[in-house]
Amino acid sequence: MKLHTGSCWLMVLLSLTNVTAMANPAQDRTAAEVLRITLRQAKALAVEHQVAVLSAREQTVESMARSDEALASFLPSVDFKASQRRQTENLMAMGLNLPGFPVMVGPFDTFDARVRFTQRVFDLARSREVNAASYAVNASRLRADATAQQMAGAAALAYVEDQRAQQAVIAAQVNHELSQSLLQLAKDQQIAGLATGVDVVRAQTVHARNTLLLRQARSSASEADTRLHRAMGIGMGVALVLTDPLQNDDLPVPALPTSIDSALQQRPELQALEQVITQRDTERKAATAASYPALSLAGDIGPSGVTPAHNDYRTYSFGIQLTMPLLEGGAINAREDAAASRMRQAELQLRDTMQQVEEDVRLAVIAIETSTDQITTAEISLNLAERLLDQARDRFKNGVADNLEVVDAQATLASARSVRIDALAAHQMALINYELAIGHLEYGNP
Secondary structure (H helix, E strand, C coil): CCCCHHHHHHHHHHHCHHHHHHHCCCCCCCHHHEEEECHHHHHHHHHHHCHHHHHHHHHHHHHHHHHHHHHHCCCCEEEEEEEEEEEEEECHHHCCCCCCCCCEEEEEEEEEEEEEEEEEEECHHHHHHHHHHHHHHHHHHHHHHHHHHHHHHHHHHHHHHHHHHHHHHHHHHHHHHHHHHHHHHHHHHHHCCCCCHHHHHHHHHHHHHHHHHHHHHHHHHHHHHHHHHHHHCCCCCCEEEECCCCCCCCCCCCCHHHHHHHHHHHCHHHHHHHHHHHHHHHHHHHHHHCCCCEEEEEEEEEEEECECCECCEEEEEEEEEEECCCCCCCHHHHHHHHHHHHHHHHHHHHHHHHHHHHHHHHHHHHHHHHHHHHHHHHHHHHHHHHHHHHHHHHHHHCCCCCCHHHHHHHHHHHHHHHHHHHHHHHHHHHHHHHHHHCCCCCCCCC
16 A cells, blocks of 8 residues: 555654654753653542542541541440549538537538449440441542542543644644645746746645644643643643553443443442432431430449548449430431431432433443544545645646645645544543443552
8 A cells, every 4th residue: 555645744753752742831841850651640640639539538537537436435435533622511501400500511521533434235326326427438438439530530531632732733743844845846836837826825825824723733732731730630840741642442332231230330429329328327217216225334433531541431333324215305306307308318319320320321432432433534534635635746746737736635634634633532532431431440550
């Protein structure tokens, strides 16, 4: 198969990895500030540095602390208390009015110091609160994973957009060099008497337009590079070199039913909501159990006397305590109703999220199908555009036609290159969105 000049130039430029630095606004930075990253590393950096992920993980730590606090109510509690008092007593205030006895007694000293021990033995309401707290920890962890996937997905999309912008710069550079060579050809043809001044002006116009498009492509690449820095949560002073190529992975289109089943099983948002529903149901049961009796052990021991060293004797007490609410003005029923309402709200949210997940999967699969067809069409269009330009250039070079055909063919080729780059980027983004939709976006370091 014949290799056309335009495609050769493009292939050579695409193979030069250092050309991507042309799209980087910080190409004059030192080598120590350059970071070479793959797509997976970009996702890992986003998860490592993004505040949303760090905040979600801190919320998990908070949930774990609250769970430990709830569990502590079933662990032994020991405290110490000591007091030394000097006091007087009014016997008449106590109902004692004895002839011959003084009304006021004292002042006298009392001392008491003791270690107190309590242990909850049975409390169904507190037990269910402990279980609810453990479900809250699970939900918090799953929400943190969902946040991490979202931030990693945003970084991946920004990475692909930066790839697209850099490839657009390369294509614009190729178009610029091509228009420059065609301008020189028009000038040579005019000198040889095979072209007119109109042909030269037409070529100059095309070259000026390509110069502007090259500058716009570089500006867009700078913007994409800035957004990638922000998505990864790293400083803007670091120059990025994207090592993964923008290419067609040629993967089969996922089956829709299987994808939906995978998403319903794997999406951390759904798993988190399921844990929240269980948590709310357990809280409702805990509110109901608040009307049940609770059993606990208590005891204390310590010296009691006038002072710590005067008439002090060791005293103790121990026993079992049973408590049960008899009338709370409907507070228990109110708490139970509130917990049941929160559970129903979580169920409604789960139902809506399941519908959203199915929509995400369907749209992602459609996007993969569409982008795959776009790549195939773009490849064919690019090949035909390169052949058309070669034929038009040969006709103009041989004086058979003016360069109007060349200009049209050149515009067609430039458009075909842009469409191909956009199709490749759209396909990569569709794959990333699909991984997000099914809840299986990997973001850890390899």
